Amino acid sequence: MMEKASIQSQAGYGAWLNHLPLAEGAYREHAASWTKAVVAEGTELCVLTALSELEDGIAKLTGKRPEKDIPQNGSRYIAIGTFAGSAAAKETFSREEQAEVAAEGFRIRTSGRSIVIAGASAQGVLYGAFHLLRLISSGASLDELNLLENPVNGIRMINQWDNIDGSIERGYAGNSIFYANDDIVDDLTRVRDYARMLASVGLNAISINNVNAHRYETMFITERFLPKVARVAETFRKYGIKTFLSINFAAPIEVGGLETADPLEASVQEWWKERAAEIYRYIPDFGGFLVKADSENRPGPFTYDRDHADGANMLADALRPFGGVVIWRCFVYNCKQDWRDRKTDRARAAYDHFTPLDGRFKDNVILQVKNGPMDFQVREPLSPLFGAMPNTNMTIEFQITQEYTGQQRHLCYLVPQWKEALEFETYARGEGSTVKRVADGTLFGRSYGGFAAVSNIGDDANWTGHPLAQANLYGYGRLAWNPDLTSEGIAAEWITQTFGSNEQVLETVSGMLMESWSIYESYTAPLGVGWMVTPHYHYGPDVDGYEYSKWGTYHFADLHGIGVDRTVKSGTGYTAQYQGSNAEVYESLERTPDELLLFFHHVPYTHVLKSGKTVIQHIYDTRFEGAERAAGLTAKWNSLEGLIEPSIFEEGKQRFLIQEEHAQHWRDVLNTYFFRKSGLPDALGRTIY
């Protein structure tokens, strides 16, 4: 038997940080001529990291490792450092130019024979370094660089849903890189490589354990685990990333030995203060706590007749002396709903729970709100919480891991979905009150704001299982840095850095990524109604899987029609949670966009959509088309044989075959279900079983 190659050396491991050698030729010469040396001024951790990343990256790109000192022969070089620590930085940029750089921003300028990367902080320098490598990968001329980049969002966070037993909740790319055998791993090589990937796209925060904190994870905030948590934090610190922990609200009882976790009890407050103090002794720049409380059977303040503000503020008080924050998830709903009760509406829950608390949260509390009111479906409206709590810090939560979007066996490039969410107009302060401006804090002038997202990586050699699923992690980071980047632009960046600059690869993969969300939507749950998946696993069609369950996720299909009536007039009244014309649009059967029709309205199968088709014919047509388009992905990928590294090509090929077959399964199950239920034939007479 062949010895298995180390994971680090396997194709896909390098992801977009492969720094593939530039093709021999003029540009390679150009790049090499500008990178004879990298000169770092300052000893800040992230400046040193930036130096080493530039050295390694340039060596791979140009085939020549840069020197460390200014070349004596007049050759060109790169100079890096902070305005405070580097003479080059200070001299290259005027006072005004320096002032324009935000805490984590950077400037890059070609100046004489040097390219200067400068930041107000070492972190900014690191981001600038990765940016320059990206520019070189993409073949940009280095002769006249002059750019300023500031991150739009302050918090650019990743949530790991990793468990200490090594499993990952909703993980589709192997086991955890953080944990094994009920402990934090000792070998942090892979965690460091992950930190590189995150920093390279500008991410600056990570919560390292599942929001569902189980028995052992509850002890992460104690001496039993803090030494190892501190090692992890140290690894991330080198890449400018702050470490957070998901905590268990019942920890005072479970590990503290107290009889209560009541946030208004002095003993409980004291206990958390002691915990905070101890954590900061181990991790001086600890980020804070991520909290899932009173949600899906997690403990929380409700147990003590307290509200979310009481719970969050108590933790916030404990963290404030050390500069920490509490990130409190708004994914709160009744997960023991009676399906027979048609008036309760899970979509309403977060808004109903949280809006009355607006203004009551301490200034170092941040609410983390999922993009949609339900749960990361392929299509949902925006959560009406965005724009509804002007006096509260808020981040938007996305899900990079493809729980409901094909679980990294199907291709689903999510950046376009996120873009759509971010551009959504809330009307909270009139026109232009987009979700992205709520998230970044500017709309309401909040001190904290940003993005959070559930990671999609595991210990698979290529990190994400599906080789193209890396694009979602990459895109998330880039979008968190700048929500105005385009989906196509991000795709192109990722493709070029990952696969090189072959035009056919770029065009083909970009096309595949850009149509993938639409393809996935077209064979799964139709017109915004959601779910229709196998319970618990959330993979594969099961139209009635959640229909008679406690989870509040129903479609109400009968022989006449389908959909959830969420109108004020005759339904759950959810539409009233929206502001301005949104409320009117969603209340109106005529005005609601087709793709969200069944989220807001219950209609007969014969209802005619804006597209001119009936609902039933739309279901049939899109399912047939979706399966065909999925098969088209296989063909497109296969056209790249020989242009993509063989093992990555093969991994992709296997997944596209799975997707193709599984899309047919979706098509047939949904068509048969609706044909059996409605009795209405396909206008084109295609095979329905």
Next chain:
Amino acid sequence: MMEKASIQSQAGYGAWLNHLPLAEGAYREHAASWTKAVVAEGTELCVLTALSELEDGIAKLTGKRPEKDIPQNGSRYIAIGTFAGSAAAKETFSREEQAEVAAEGFRIRTSGRSIVIAGASAQGVLYGAFHLLRLISSGASLDELNLLENPVNGIRMINQWDNIDGSIERGYAGNSIFYANDDIVDDLTRVRDYARMLASVGLNAISINNVNAHRYETMFITERFLPKVARVAETFRKYGIKTFLSINFAAPIEVGGLETADPLEASVQEWWKERAAEIYRYIPDFGGFLVKADSENRPGPFTYDRDHADGANMLADALRPFGGVVIWRCFVYNCKQDWRDRKTDRARAAYDHFTPLDGRFKDNVILQVKNGPMDFQVREPLSPLFGAMPNTNMTIEFQITQEYTGQQRHLCYLVPQWKEALEFETYARGEGSTVKRVADGTLFGRSYGGFAAVSNIGDDANWTGHPLAQANLYGYGRLAWNPDLTSEGIAAEWITQTFGSNEQVLETVSGMLMESWSIYESYTAPLGVGWMVTPHYHYGPDVDGYEYSKWGTYHFADLHGIGVDRTVKSGTGYTAQYQGSNAEVYESLERTPDELLLFFHHVPYTHVLKSGKTVIQHIYDTRFEGAERAAGLTAKWNSLEGLIEPSIFEEGKQRFLIQEEHAQHWRDVLNTYFFRKSGLPDALGRTIY
């Protein structure tokens, strides 16, 4: 905290072997007067066990421990022994009377001042001892006992589906009593107590590991585990029970290091012969192998283009020199069926696979055939294999563990279901060719026959989770001994021995047991169609749960009707697998019994049943009634408060509450499903959601 009482001392642990003290009074005096001593002649293992069981049982029943020698004062006593080993036995029964006793049968006779329990074997003596204890528990007069009992079935077997990790496949009463932490447990106390229970109802064989033999269990036939398997076998041997092992057909590869498991390969045959020889060195009376091959992804002879006869005969040859047998399961079907293919019919599979092999199996091969053609549903027709293989040994397989019948949270006394199966007329040799006569071997004059069943016990203190589920284990054993016993009679025996002789308890619990199957059927899948349960778990309603799956278990409900057309005329042709008038009855929509209608026919919801109701109204009515009757069980059980040991009462109470609520859930899900699908209202206008 209170120290937890040992499991052995907890209520329910004693099950029907509690030997509850007889009430003070005439009968207790009577019993005591007959049991001053128990005199055993012979040193056979089971005679010694019989002695000790009688001593312990009588001590508990009468409050007085019997002496070991014939009383010198003229008092009355019990004498036990085999005809060969005991003078009392030999003298009490004539040569003819002795000849009438089968290998494992016994006679009991009151003779002068002694009651003589005699058998042709020590095992028979043990069964006689338990029988006498049963008689005393039930208050029978001992003055003129004179009875002969021979077991009707030679093989009376229990199948454990226990895994070495301590889990039990389809177990609903805790973890395994045999295994923990990937090993066989060292403390076999509980295994011994289980052996007592099994022997007390006449069971004589047990396979101790899951038919799905995983990695470690595959090694049970090697020196790694044989010493511990031998200890288990020794424990069962004392109770007259032979130990079997479930084997992995691929063991020659997986543990033998061979490159094939082809049954026609000499090296494979040799390997199994060596294994057999080694097993018998450790366990001289080893029963043999139980085999699940080419079934649900298990390996088997198909891999090598061999058939089941090739596979079974190869193993049979290995076991024959030692007197062992191969029990080969017939649960073989395509578990990767395409739901879109309406012609393939899982119900046909066992018959289609096995009948062509009739006459090809060696004489120490026994086919184990599930009662129905599908899989232990609440209602199925009988497997047409019974009666179709006259030249093959066969046992009937039941499932005591309530996989599809409420998982020991719902009450479902299965003896009436089994009785119905056993009385089924196959017409294989004309009238009177009942399934019970196929199973016991007499119909075709086969050398082996009998019963097998999947156990329902685990390490819960009361063995079976639901306290009344013990009745199924008890009843299975009694029925295996004598299929002509009545369901009511078995229930009465079990109740009296378990709860004592209170009339109200007897009447109430007996009534509850007797109606429980019908109640469970009345709120779950209707009219024989089966399934409609949550996939994998098999608990709780999910009407479409298996509808679009690979498992071959469909109902084909659409807006017009429901059911599986298995007729020759227009369906899968399954009805032709039956003999005589059965084929005609099932082929005929008019003649098929209501309770199996949807198993054999696809009908409109408006089809009128023999009951005079339409199918849809039947569905609504039985669901409403079923939920009401389930609530009635709670009320009946609650009426026994104070008459049942409090902790057992409480356990039962909790379960009946669960059943009551869950029956409502079943009612509402099924009614809503069919109302939404058919659009037909309930004639009585009751609430459907």
